[in-house]
Amino acid sequence: MNTYYAANLLIFAGVDVIACIALNLQFGVSGIVNFAFIVFQAAGAYAAAVLSMPPDTSPDYSFQIYVGGLNLPFPLPWIGGAVAGALLAVPVGLVVLRNLRSDYQAIALLVTSIIANTVINNARPWLNGAAGLALVPQPLQDQIDPSTDSYFYFYIGLTAICVALVWFIAARIVNSPFGRTLRAMRDQELVATALGKNPVALKMTMFVVGGAIAGLSGAILVGFLTVWAPSTWLYPETIILFAAVIVGGRGNNLGAVLGALLVPVGFEEVTRLLGRLDIGPPNFIPAMEWVLIGLCILGFLWFRPEGVRPEARRIVPEGFESGVRVVGDLD
Amino acid sequence: MLEATDVRRHFEGMHAVDGVSLEVPRGRITGLIGPNGAGKSTFMAVVAGTLPATAGRIVFDGQDVTRMPAYRRARMGLVRTFQLPSEFARLTVLENLLVAAPGHRGDSLVGALLGPRYWRADERRIVGEARGLLKRFGMSGKESDYAGNMSGGQKRLIEIMRALMLHPRCLLLDEPMSGVHPRVADEIRGYLQDLRREGLTILMVEHELHFVEQLCDSVFVMAQGKLIGSGTMASLRRQPEIVDAYLVG
Numbered sequence: 001m002n003t004y005y006a007a008n009l010l011i012f013a014g015v016d017v018i019a020c021i022a023l024n025l026q027f028g029v030s031g032i033v034n035f036a037f038i039v040f041q042a043a044g045a046y047a048a049a050v051l052s053m054p055p056d057t058s059p060d061y062s063f064q065i066y067v068g069g070l071n072l073p074f075p076l077p078w079i080g081g082a083v084a085g086a087l088l089a090v091p092v093g094l095v096v097l098r099n100l101r102s103d104y105q106a107i108a109l110l111v112t113s114i115i116a117n118t119v120i121n122n123a124r125p126w127l128n129g130a131a132g133l134a135l136v137p138q139p140l141q142d143q144i145d146p147s148t149d150s151y152f153y154f155y156i157g158l159t160a161i162c163v164a165l166v167w168f169i170a171a172r173i174v175n176s177p178f179g180r181t182l183r184a185m186r187d188q189e190l191v192a193t194a195l196g197k198n199p200v201a202l203k204m205t206m207f208v209v210g211g212a213i214a215g216l217s218g219a220i221l222v223g224f225l226t227v228w229a230p231s232t233w234l235y236p237e238t239i240i241l242f243a244a245v246i247v248g249g250r251g252n253n254l255g256a257v258l259g260a261l262l263v264p265v266g267f268e269e270v271t272r273l274l275g276r277l278d279i280g281p282p283n284f285i286p287a288m289e290w291v292l293i294g295l296c297i298l299g300f301l302w303f304r305p306e307g308v309r310p311e312a313r314r315i316v317p318e319g320f321e322s323g324v325r326v327v328g329d330l331d
Numbered sequence: 332m333l334e335a336t337d338v339r340r341h342f343e344g345m346h347a348v349d350g351v352s353l354e355v356p357r358g359r360i361t362g363l364i365g366p367n368g369a370g371k372s373t374f375m376a377v378v379a380g381t382l383p384a385t386a387g388r389i390v391f392d393g394q395d396v397t398r399m400p401a402y403r404r405a406r407m408g409l410v411r412t413f414q415l416p417s418e419f420a421r422l423t424v425l426e427n428l429l430v431a432a433p434g435h436r437g438d439s440l441v442g443a444l445l446g447p448r449y450w451r452a453d454e455r456r457i458v459g460e461a462r463g464l465l466k467r468f469g470m471s472g473k474e475s476d477y478a479g480n481m482s483g484g485q486k487r488l489i490e491i492m493r494a495l496m497l498h499p500r501c502l503l504l505d506e507p508m509s510g511v512h513p514r515v516a517d518e519i520r521g522y523l524q525d526l527r528r529e530g531l532t533i534l535m536v537e538h539e540l541h542f543v544e545q546l547c548d549s550v551f552v553m554a555q556g557k558l559i560g561s562g563t564m565a566s567l568r569r570q571p572e573i574v575d576a577y578l579v580g
Contacts, residue, residue: 169444176443177435177450180422184430187419194381194413195431196405196497205440251421315475316425321459
């Protein structure tokens with residue numbers, strides 16, 4: 001296994017873990033069926049790209065045209081990616097989450113995802129349309145040569161730090177009274193309202209938090225790939241992430257991590273290995289991958305809806321109220 | 332304490348609640364009875380704010396709450412329970428109570444991110460309060476079980492305890508004895524009498540008329556969206572039109 005392959009695997013795994021933790025906060029913990037999740041990852045990727053790229057001074061017939069081009073140093077483009085994901089969540093959330101029932105919210109978000117991809121695909125002046133952006137500068141590429149093994153290790157380290165940061169934030173949320181309120185809203189929204197909880201505010205909060213984390217995952221990805229185009233964030237990509245959260249176990253962060261490693265990473269690797277066996281016509285294996293992901297979702301929803309790692313039951317130790325024992329983080 | 336004036340709720344021309352006016356006095360249990368489809372639960376939902384009123388005015392403790400969202404009414408102390416079991420099934424019994432506690436430092440994104448050191452004192456306080464309620468309602472042994480696994484009667488108790496965690500000033504109970512074993516229903520009756528003695532105001536929809544008779548200081552009768560009478564159960568039994576409409580038998 002060469003370093004490039006290992007780096008590729010680990011960085012993609014890190015990005016998928018971050019994305020699945022974010023989706024779990026929205027879907028698994030808060031009950032928001034965000035079928036537009038990939039749009040927020042894409043927003044972060046585009047934002048990080050145009051913040052780190054040099055100003056676009058080329059003529060319109062150049063191979064790429066784009067807005068922004070602020071040439072900002074690392075880590076500002078990654079922070080910008082997270083902010084872009086969060087900012088995009090505000091108008092989308094205000095439109096979708098306020099007046100629609102949760103099933104209609106899911107449909108509206110799916111449509112949003114398709115509209116966003118179609119618009120960016122066809123509107124070339126903003127983000128270079130279907131061809132997408134290329135030659136995106138990599139973090140600290142002036143200090144470390146990106147073609148060296150050292151750079152791969154460096155990038156794996158950066159990704160790991162982001163995974164740790166996102167895990168920390170998600171654990172704080174899930175294991176807090178705020179997380180308990182989110183789980184209550186997920187189970188019975190109307191009842192939570194009658195207990196003094198504002199479901200729109202709660203959902204908006206988690207939509208923005210999830211959007212920010214999704215944006216960060218996009219920024220990490222584009223910094224590694226150096227390219228980003230509408231073909232990389234089609235709506236089925238969201239379905240893969242949903243499959244991961246369902247398979248891993250909704251409502252707990254460890255389940256989201258397990259799901260990320262089993263579905264996006266695992267399926268990708270199995271497909272790659274099977275591709276060498278020359279089975280069936282061209283594209284047979286990638287097509288079967290989609291069939292298997294669909295079957296995987298159906299199978300788990302039917303036979304094991306709680307996933308590989310079910311949400312933990314939270315038991316408060318006896319004597320906690322008098323400070324004799326302290327409740328532990330159960331995730 | 333609670334005053335409804337000419338409250339209406341229409342659904343596509345169907346008048347579920349049609350000009351209901353009533354007053355719920357402080358520290359009393361007021362009953363609301365009527366046949367199925369009379370509009371009692373719709374009226375309760377409108378008073379609690381979980382359904383908006385088409386017209387009319389609702390005043391709670393001197394404040395007009397007609398346009399106020401349900402969550403703000405609950406924070407003011409106007410708290411409802413539901414006709415159908417409404418436990419948070421994937422939370423434990425104890426968590427069902429804890430989630431209702433108002434003003435918890437950890438119940439916000441910022442509070443959560445600041446970590447357990449920031450909110451642990453509040454958590455200790457409300458765990459103590461919730462365990463006190465569980466003990467009072469005889470459910471201490473169930474606190475770590477999933478609420479979804481409880482019996483119908485236990486789910487009713489969870490709902491009442493959960494509402495009490497909000498320190499309500501007025502409790503809107505929608506058929507608290509519905510689907511409950513007679514022994515548990517009798518326990519619930521005892522708890523409600525205790526709550527009245529402690530000064531809690533209650534408006535209660537109930538079909539079990541002997542409980543209404545035992546618990547309620549005054550009773551309103553609804554039929555086809557309208558109020559058709561009010562008084563004590565004894566006085567209502569003497570009104571032929573009410574007996575014909577609802578109290579037959």
